Amino acid sequence: MKKTIVLGVIGADCHAVGNKILEHAFTQAGFNVINIGVLSPQEDFINAAIETNAEAILVSSLYGHGEIDCRGLREKCDEAGLKDILLYVGGNLVVGKQDWNSVEQRFKDMGFNRVYPPGTSPDTAINDLKHDLGVE
Template identity: 30%
Template sequence: MSADQKQRSIRCLVAKVGLDGHDRGAHVIARAFRDAGFEVIYSGLHKAPEDIVQAAVQEDVDVLGISILSGAHNALIPKVVEGLEEYGAFEDTLLLVGGVIPDEDKAKLKEQGVAEVFGPGTELEETIQFIRENAPER
């Protein structure tokens, strides 16, 4: 078996947390990630933070990308971080947030453990490149 065959592709969970019902962007991201060669799991709509943590742990993902447009990011993202920490999965999971996040909230999210926040208009290739450069190696 060659080194390329042994290399595991990057596993990503694209998740919608809370009551946010807008998922067009999440579908676009999931498709772009798949086309980039990543393994992609999509959570579906209206997931509790605990549900997303469970899926991330059970699926052994490298990247957890949360799409949120509801404005509840300051309440919901810390719950995801806490859940990942409880399972010992936080250090092995690249946590990304995408959506309409006010600039003043981005630094706070990063302090809480979010690796990067991607807003509307971010080029898909920029997000893909960030993942390739920062996903944990296993």
């Protein structure tokens, strides 16, 4: 049984190329990918996850405002009945040079299960997702 994931670029970000690369990589890895595209508000991720019974939401952000765009997503997921959904985020999540450990911790404090720095290989997230979903 294929696991379904929702993939998209949050907020006012229009970086489409990386999103397409991720869609291809996760599809090739055997996931059913629901790609909601770019410029996506939190509600679009949540609605897509509900409609498709997804196991995970993968949020991409490359323009530096991911921290603002992602704030409150876990709470909205919980309110929508998605308490157990996996939340992954990756990309250029903050503006400027900041200590990655503190950036990662801030996103984990926001309820994200996995947080990826810029330049992370899709294989890393694919392996983590398979592990977290128990589909080794």
